[in-house]
Amino acid sequence: MAQMTMIQAITDALKTELKNDENVLVFGEDVGNNGGVFRATEGLQKEFGEDRVFDTPLAESGIGGLAIGLALQGYRPVPEIQFFGFVFEVMDSISGQMARMRYRSGGSQHAPVTIRSPFGGGVHTPEMHADSLEGLMAASPGLKVVIPSNPYDAKGLLISAIRDNDPVIFLEHMKLYRSFRQEVPEEEYTIPLGKADIKREGKDLTIIAYGAMVQESLKAAEELEKEDYSVEVIDLRTVQPLDIETIIASVEKTGRAMVVQEAQKQAGIAASVVAEITDRAILSLDAPVLRVTAPDTVFAFSQAEEVWLPNAKDIVETAKKVLTF
Amino acid sequence: MAAKKSQQFDPVKTLSEIEEKFEMFQVLNEEGEIVNKEADPKLSDEDLQELMRRMVYTRILDQRSISLNRQGRLGFYAPTAGQEASQIASHFALKKEDFILPGYRDVPQLIWHGWPLEQAFLFSRGHFMGNQMPEGLNVLPPQIIIGAQFIQATGVALGMQKRKKEAVAITYTGEGGSSQGDFYEGINFAGSFRAPAIFIVQNNQYAISTPREVQTAAKTIAQKAVAAGIPGIFVDGMDPLAVYAVTRDARERAIKGDGPTLIETFCYRYGPHTMAGDDPTRYRTSDIDSEWEKKDPLVRFRKYLEGKDLWSEEKETEVMDQAKEEIKAAIKKADGAPKQKVTDLLGIMYEEMPFNIKEQMDIYKAKESK
DSSP states (O other): OEEEOHHHHHHHHHHHHHHHOTTEEEEETTOSTTOOTTSTTTTHHHHHOTTTEEEOOSOHHHHHHHHHHHHHTTOEEEEEOSSGGGGGGGHIIIIIIGGGHHHHTTTSOOOOOEEEEEEOSSSOOOTTSSOOOHHHHHTSTTOEEEOOOSHHHHHHHHHHHHHOSSOEEEEEEGGGTTTOOEEEOSSOOOOOTTOOEEEEOOSSEEEEEOTTHHHHHHHHHHHHHHTTOOEEEEEOSEEESOOHHHHHHHHHHHSOEEEEEEEESSSHHHHHHHHHHHHHHGGGOSSOOEEEEEOSSSSOOGGGHHHHSOOHHHHHHHHHHHHTO | OOOOOSSOOOHHHHHHHHHHHOOOBOSBOTTSOBSOGGGOOOOOHHHHHHHHHHHHHHHHHHHHHHHHHHTTSOOSOOOOTTOHIIIIIHHHTOOTTSEEEOBTTOHHHHHHHTOOHHHHHHHHTTOGGGGOOOTTOOBOOOBOSTTHHHHHHHHHHHHHHHTTOSOOEEEEEETTGGGSHHHHHHHHHHHHHTOOEEEEEEEOSEETTEEHHHHOSSSOSTTHHHHHTSOEEEEETTOHHHHHHHHHHHHHHHHHTOOOEEEEEEOOOSSOSOTTTOOGGGTOOHHHHHHHHTTOHHHHHHHHHHHTTOOOHHHHHHHHHHHHHHHHHHHHHHHTSOOOOHHHHHTTSSSSOOHHHHHHHHHHHHHHHO
């Protein structure tokens, strides 16, 4: 086992699948010689050649269309959208085209595309780089949306995503790229899509989170433990489809739940999770299911992002409301 | 590159010089005479007859589709009359292994590529069995989003290049489609990768009601190829021999590894945009219609073939009768398709059903069994 950052684990997963399956192609803006703006594809073009790891012209819609066409020729494309804020340029290819490939072809075609893309706040990017747009993706039937919270999961989830026969949006939180290392096996392994992970067991409250908010939620759980609250933390890992079984089993056990997301409050994943809980477990609840989110503005300019982003303190505050309701 | 300082660059003059070069390419004039002997693709007599047969058949299919739509027996339909040379003659230059990415008006090319007629009718009715393409048929169902097929065509072409296939990806849109970003991204990516793609813009003069001159300041759509660094050609889209010749040449270049071509076929649709309430008299005059009727691809090709003693009224009647018979049989077959169910659609959203779809499947199964 090696100690890896999340970005290294991602490179390792790409390398694993490029080796495993000659139909895997990695492409996008600056992913070739430059190895990507975050070095996620570092060394891959050298190892696997320009035929399989290549730069494209600078146009996100073109990249999405290219992926669809390559999938129609039996390839397993893994394009990179340089920053997920640029997704608006490629919305038709994603939501209008690849997500509907099975539907449109009466189930006779599919698009096994994995779109990788960095997102997430706390790293002082310019506008349109950091926004959490997973809710937008989750609203498109036909897509799966995966957001790892740590290096180990990133590798196993990315390998699963690439092998999946449906289009997967794989979102990589920029703050997690190099913020910590973890033991990551050098051999291949998969983590199933659609399966959440119980990061910490507890009996008084369930915190459901994903991406960078998992770390914040774990910090909050530790704080709360000092006050004798026993908090369970669930990392969704896949936000579409949700792992309802794990969520509901936990809520039925603790009787209290809250959802934490970095995205704005309006619509979005947290709202879906709350709805699923009230649909299925309202009689197990001792308190309303509250949310910790960013405010309903577009992602804050970097001067304001520290306040804008939810953190462990906010989570503790809301958790106490749920715990003492 | 050494800059010429003595002479000032004249961008206006350069543009007009480039635009003048995009003259319309024609082989067969309105009278059915070969006006460009060197460019005559010299099709065999059998091929000439087959091309005529397909165009006549397609005109009948269009007429029947329009009346079936009026009777409520077909759904979405975009008329094709007038565009036979653009559609059928370009398709005539293709091989079975070539992959077609059509716009919604390009049903005829799919049919001549092997899409069963009854499936085209099911597609029109919004039934998913229409879109279940038979094994080995290299096509996508007609695209609804204008221009989306252009970037996908580049992907298919790049895949063919990587697989070392001797085949091309061909895609169609209208002159309105050439205003989309995806049009430019598609031709630009294909040029950058030297991908074996053929991009056809059927300039039928109106994007629904919006006239050609509103779409762009460019004198031709074909010249947009220059910006992408790929060959472009402006062709008489009512001339089957010219359209055939330029598509065949584009295909040869693509197969040789010389990259993509943009073809603008200058043509006209005689009917409305679609059968969903478009009224062309709101934006076209009957004078314009009759101008274009003189250019009818079927008329000029019939004259040409009759002059060579390759076509006759009897032959034409035979094709028309055959078309009508086959259309009748296909509609009957389409009528026999099982009713479309919501559970069918739920079942094809993913390879494996996630929890939400499983639950909804149960709900709709119950609804549908009532």
